[in-house]
Amino acid sequence: MEPLKIPATGRTPEVDFDFAAGILRLSGESYPDDVATFFGPVFAALRSFLEKPGDHPVRFDMELLYFNSSSAKALMNIFQMLETAARAGRSIAVTWCYEENDESMQELGEDFAEDLRHVAFTLKQVPADGAS
Amino acid sequence: MTFNLFAAEEQAIEEARLLGERLSAVAPEVRADFDALVEAFKRSTREQRRLVRVSDRLQAQLGSANQELERRRQEAETALADLRDAQEAMVRAEKLASLGSLVAGVAHEINTPVGIAVSCASHLSDATDRLRARAQAGELSKADFTRYLTTATDTSALILANCERAARLITSFKQVAVDRASAERRAVDLSRYIQETLVSLEPKLRQGGHAVAVDCPDDLIVDSYPGALSQILTNLVMNSLTHAYGDGQAGRLTIVVDQPDPETVRLTYGDDGRGIPAANLPQIFDPFFTTRRGEGGSGLGLHIVHNLAVGALKGAIAAESTPGEGTRFVVTFPKDTPPKNTPEDPPPARDDRA
Numbered sequence: 470m471e472p473l474k475i476p477a478t479g480r481t482p483e484v485d486f487d488f489a490a491g492i493l494r495l496s497g498e499s500y501p502d503d504v505a506t507f508f509g510p511v512f513a514a515l516r517s518f519l520e521k522p523g524d525h526p527v528r529f530d531m532e533l534l535y536f537n538s539s540s541a542k543a544l545m546n547i548f549q550m551l552e553t554a555a556r557a558g559r560s561i562a563v564t565w566c567y568e569e570n571d572e573s574m575q576e577l578g579e580d581f582a583e584d585l586r587h588v589a590f591t592l593k594q595v596p597a598d599g600a601s
Numbered sequence: 602m603t604f605n606l607f608a609a610e611e612q613a614i615e616e617a618r619l620l621g622e623r624l625s626a627v628a629p630e631v632r633a634d635f636d637a638l639v640e641a642f643k644r645s646t647r648e649q650r651r652l653v654r655v656s657d658r659l660q661a662q663l664g665s666a667n668q669e670l671e672r673r674r675q676e677a678e679t680a681l682a683d684l685r686d687a688q689e690a691m692v693r694a695e696k697l698a699s700l701g702s703l704v705a706g707v708a709h710e711i712n713t714p715v716g717i718a719v720s721c722a723s724h725l726s727d728a729t730d731r732l733r734a735r736a737q738a739g740e741l742s743k744a745d746f747t748r749y750l751t752t753a754t755d756t757s758a759l760i761l762a763n764c765e766r767a768a769r770l771i772t773s774f775k776q777v778a779v780d781r782a783s784a785e786r787r788a789v790d791l792s793r794y795i796q797e798t799l800v801s802l803e804p805k806l807r808q809g810g811h812a813v814a815v816d817c818p819d820d821l822i823v824d825s826y827p828g829a830l831s832q833i834l835t836n837l838v839m840n841s842l843t844h845a846y847g848d849g850q851a852g853r854l855t856i857v858v859d860q861p862d863p864e865t866v867r868l869t870y871g872d873d874g875r876g877i878p879a880a881n882l883p884q885i886f887d888p889f890f891t892t893r894r895g896e897g898g899s900g901l902g903l904h905i906v907h908n909l910a911v912g913a914l915k916g917a918i919a920a921e922s923t924p925g926e927g928t929r930f931v932v933t934f935p936k937d938t939p940p941k942n943t944p945e946d947p948p949p950a951r952d953d954r955a
């Protein structure tokens with residue numbers, strides 16, 4: 470399946486979904502003017518990827534450092550999709566990155582993991598990038 | 602009792618559980634669908650909790666970003682205020698320094714003629730005392746009297762010349778400290794005003810056979826301090842007559858007015874005299890710089906011109922000269938002098954009657 474690559478803009482994150490390798494990455498900041506326009510294509514690609522049968526393990530790296538409420542809801546929907554696929558037998562791992570000293574982001578990660586039973590969830594501390 | 606933001610949701614879930622149990626008894630076939638519904642509601646409640654936390658986090662971030670912004674704004678404002686203070690202090694220090702050097706210069710300049718006058722006067726007074734003593738003793742000879750007359754004539758001439766020089770210096774000094782508030786601001790037709798100024802210089806010009814060519818647009822109205830303009834022009838013309846030409850040499854003076862832009866007037870004054878040596882050019886606007894010390898030059902003329910151009914007209918002046926060919930002064934100033942709003946100026950008189 471074709472990879473999905475969307476470069477970051479001021480308000481939207483970088484999307485790097487390498488479906489062939491099974492490595493999906495969302496990084497940067499996310500507060501799009503219109504969630505539907507931005508996340509619509511992301512959902513569509515992810516859904517058709519997960520629908521196709523395959524036993525290649527999938528890794529999802531959540532590297533958003535800043536996101537608004539609608540992006541948070543979009544993220545929960547993505548997690549739900551991954552959880553459904555994992556329950557169906559797919560091997561899926563989610564890594565939630567947070568900057569050191571950002572405790573509230575770490576706690577959010579724990580919260581977001583609450584509904585993941587079949588997905589392997591890890592929290593990962595990354596060095597704080599003073600610039601962002 | 603602890604406060605629970607989601608108490609109502611939790612109660613609904615508990616009620617749903619009880620309802621589910623009753624449902625198993627009465628309609629077991631819908632139990633599975635009902636449980637799925639309850640499960641969806643539970644998840645939705647969890648998501649709601651998460652969203653509240655996300656939103657709280659965002660608010661907190663916004664709050665601290667605003668605080669940071671406010672802190673930086675205050676920092677910038679303080680820095681700006683400090684800078685302004687420093688600038689004002691610098692301007693004040695500069696003014697004091699230039700005033701100080703002006704006063705020292707004036708004192709020094711005036712000291713010479715006053716000193717000469719004092720020693721001449723005391724010499725005359727001594728001679729007079731001696732003459733009176735001889736007259737009272739009845740010993741006054743004709744030779745004594747003639748000698749006294751010579752002394753009196755010489756010394757009184759010196760006293761007069763030096764007192765006049767001191768008086769001239771004081772007049773010039775008063776012009777340096779020209780009271781700009783009393784100088785009248787009004788709108789004048791520049792071309793006509795230049796002509797009027799030249800009329801008063803006419804006798805001096807005619808004496809040396811000098812010619813002045815004026816090229817100034819008609820109907821150019823400037824709203825400024827014409828007195829300052831006139832004095833600038835007078836000083837420049839007088840300098841040409843004094844410094845630029847040898848005896849019997851007739852000069853051609855030119856005054857050209859144009860506008861580099863609609864708000865600005867440029868007056869270019871030129872003579873075709875001997876010019877100013879490059880070494881002197883940077884100093885001609887300095888107070889007391891003169892090449893005619895002892896011959897009536899005080900060196901304040903161009904300093905006054907500079908002060909008037911920069912201070913009264915809010916403009917600028919530049920000089921250029923080619924020795925042997927002549928000298929040019931370019932005065933550039935706003936067509937309408939901007940209102941003064943420097944801190945030391947008194948605010949315009951308020952009219953509270955209305």
Ligand SMILES: Nc1ncnc2c1ncn2[C@@H]1O[C@H](COP(=O)(O)OP(=O)(O)OP(=O)(O)O)[C@@H](O)[C@H]1O
Pocket residue numbers: 773840841843844845872874875876877885886890891892893897898899900901902903904928
């Ligand atoms: N048009 C000119 N041509 C040649 N030299 C000039 C001309 N104007 C000024 N200077 C030189 O610049 C010097 C300074 O001029 P400034 O008018 O300040 O003083 P001054 O004429 O010597 O004395 P004051 O004007 O106070 O009686 C003069 O002494 C002279 O050397």
Ligand SMILES: [Mg+2]
Pocket residue numbers: 836839840901902903
């Ligand atoms: Mg002069």
